[in-house]
Amino acid sequence: MSTTPSANQTRPESVPGIERATGRSWADWVEIFEAQGARELPHSKIAIIARAAVPDTVKNPDWWAQGIAIAYEQHTGLRVPGQSSTGSFRVSASRTLFGDRDALITAWAAAADPLTEHLGYAAGEPRRSRTEKRTFWRRDIEGAGRVEVAASVKPGDNANDSGTKIIVAVSQDGLPDGDNIEEWRAHWKSLLATLT
Template sequence: MSAAAESGNSTRPGNIPALERATGRAWDDWLRYFEAEGARELTHADIARLARTRMPEGLDNPDWWAQGAAIAYEQHAGLRVPGQSSSGTFRVSASRTMPLDRDAAIDAWRTAHGEREAHLGHAAGEPRSSRTEKRSFWRFGLDGAGRVEVSATPKGDDRCILAVNHDGLPSGDRIEAWRGHWKAMLAEL
């Protein structure tokens, strides 16, 4: 039995209208195309490559939309459920716009939550910070519950988006509990 059939989950309905608007192609057309190409037997990367060939000229960020089309198809076909990555593990995220620059936002996270020893019963590993040209990061592992990346991305001169991305959850059973946990921590800042 597929992961989607076991959980009762299927394609996230909110993703489909956005994909249709962006690509100018009805979801039924996408489904017919993927099925005709044998997408049920392909890897995620191959399905995304198929989708990329059907992205309209001039579409902003066509690779991102191709990934979205591939994920929506995989969910529809029962190859994965919402929140599940192509590796079979699960992920969850939460974000908040902050009236801070990116480094100040990471510092605010570190000050408020950096000494925390556990999250929802999972021991937090040694944190590490880094910075690229575009983002600032705070990362740590969670014993038995994957990896967490807190990133701050500038949004204008005096704001940033502070996002918590949690990857590597062994199942989707606690996705909403984790989402609530990360949203509550962001709200404390």
């Protein structure tokens, strides 16, 4: 897939969310960026422009600033959906389940560890680790980057009779191009679907 700049490639679902959260139209956001020469700037500087323009009333303003900067970069063709600021591509998928984060990573490992390849790419040795807040499973995929699965308690969740809500998030970084992003997403979603 070419990364040559082309007209508006912003994910269609991004713009309405940005407009609702910030109370500013997308045309206004584009005008803010254009007035400061953002087309010629790296992502970090574009994010600074966005952060300065995010209203103080917005919850998680740093997160929104990153998303707005990425949407602008997609809008101008500086990057295409799925492309990181380094030029490589990434894909993610997640699922929320009731349970225990360690048990869910063990269930993931039971499904994923036996696989010697993913979509035809050789899989390296799986690795597991744990921090106070998250349990991880990681694996390198030859020619297709690195995949990380993290299980953590859903923010603000209180345990109930069904258990604790756990977010199991898969992220794959380092894809060489964006040609197969949706195929990778479907692959990871199919593995997530095996978790119970």
